[in-house]
Amino acid sequence: MNTVHAVVGAGALGSAVVRALVARDRETRLVSRRGSEQPPGAEVRMADATDTDGLARALDGSAVVYQCAQPAYWRWHDEFAALQQSVIDATVRVGADLVVADNLYMYGAPRNAALTEDSVEAPSSRKGHLRQAMATTAMDAHRHGLLRVALSRPSHYFGAGYDRNGKSVFATAARGRPMQFLGRADALHSFSFLPDVAEAMVSLGVSGTGWGRAWIPPVQAALTQGDFAQRIWEVAGQQGAARTRFLRPPQARVLGLVSPIMREVSEMMYEFEHPYVVDSTRFEQAFSMGPTPLDDAIEQTIAWYRS
Template identity: 35%
Template sequence: MSSHVVVGAGPVGSAVARLLAEAGETVRVVTRSGSGPDHPLIERIAADARDARRLSELTRGAAVLYNCANMAYTKWPELWPPVSAALIRAAKENDAVLAITGNLYGYGPQPGGRMTERTPLAATGRKGRVRIAMWEDALASGIRTVEARGSDYVGAGADSIFSAVLIPAIAKGRTAWLPGDPDAPHTWTYVGDMARTLVTLAREERAWGRAWHVPSQPAVSVRELAARYAELTGSPAVRLRRLPRWVMRTAGLAVPMARELAEMDYQFYGPFLLDSQETESAFGLTPTSLDVALLEVGQSSRPTPSRRGSPAAPPTPTAVTPPK
């Protein structure tokens, strides 16, 4: 019997599992492949999270069930509902707390780009509506649940515009074509802070029944983040060029990934500001320095930049991965 069950072994799921195991808790990590961190207190199980019966069996006796899974970006409306329903059922049948790894998609575009825990869920896009439905279904089910919402991740293994666009450009000594405004202020959430927030909220009864924002450092632009990364890692300063907004929108007529990215492009063509003051005040959590996150990226990426790189062509829509 495991005290905690973590569904998903990506950067967040792995960080949650390690954090719990290092505190002496027993953890069961559930993925389709049976992957997960290597630790004596971590049991790795291969199972399909859409199988509600199997997931309920695997959650038996657990105090907390963590949803740290992610779905193919172009198939959220098809893939998320059965997984979310299975997680809710597993939590309900085992009287476990369901701790959900959330994001900011449910808010949709906001005036000035600022979002607090009290900002209404007003998204009208496909992915935003999926996240709203997941949260509302969890609340309506009567289970004990909580959601931690973070912005675009930075840190080892994090999949974001930073890792997908900037790191490859730095490694090749080429220009980075950014699908957004490189000077727009943007909040970045450290993967480790997401894990710590999830674990903290799952243990706190006063946190249940609502969503909280992950403590994150003040917003900085992609240009500022890239410059700091170069300074910390000794990498050459990357050249940034703004990809015209119409490129992804036009490509989206034929390329599914481009269509999904275009739907969410407001996050990078204007300010995108997460306010986490309420969470920080309520639970005494503080954000980790972005320097720590960037050094993790540098250590895991180990770029080998070319001395004489030439500007690369703008990325094809399929080459740019989603923020999460």
């Protein structure tokens, strides 16, 4: 009988999923290219997620696989779909279920209403079309009976080890330096706390009730990015008004001329220029799980970067 819960990918989210599984006393395995260190209680195996044969060997004995691997942001169009297909194929071979770390890109630009699982999918970016196609492929495998699949679609997250905003926001706030945000200070935004996202993925994997659909895991209550910055600043122990910089689309496009990641970020700036409100009520009610209180989530993130 397969009993292992295997996490593919050792980035910030994959590491958080491993910690959540270990905390639940599940038989846990991390599969990554480098065999990264993990908390006591987790087995580590090395495999390249794009090598289906090698990945299947590394996943042997798995009951549930958590797909948290992805290529560099600027290589998504060349590599991501094939990588995820390899994970799907390897999971089918070992007879496991699959929880996929998805996102909200396929819903496109906000349309004056909070995003829910029932929102119309209308991608407004190349990456949105890519994620929609990848999600469709995964759900087709479920519908065809090859394996059971659940999709987790968090909003933009923050937390320990997520350096895309960790270094430019939380680490700088801890040092009393200006925090760097994308978009407008007055734009409402719903953020997800990384441990909440990980815990939600584990809940999907162990519950047996969430298969065959997409779920939005718990999100923080929407607040303006300026208010979010002020909360971070104060929790970091700083005085007065938060020191911030907000990068607007024209600046992002200029930086994209020399920075691969900023070149890719430019098409997603709409998410930070307009209200981006996300509703996770369905998941919260189904799994009796809400978000970590915001100040606690901020404090944990700052503490990690200080350490």
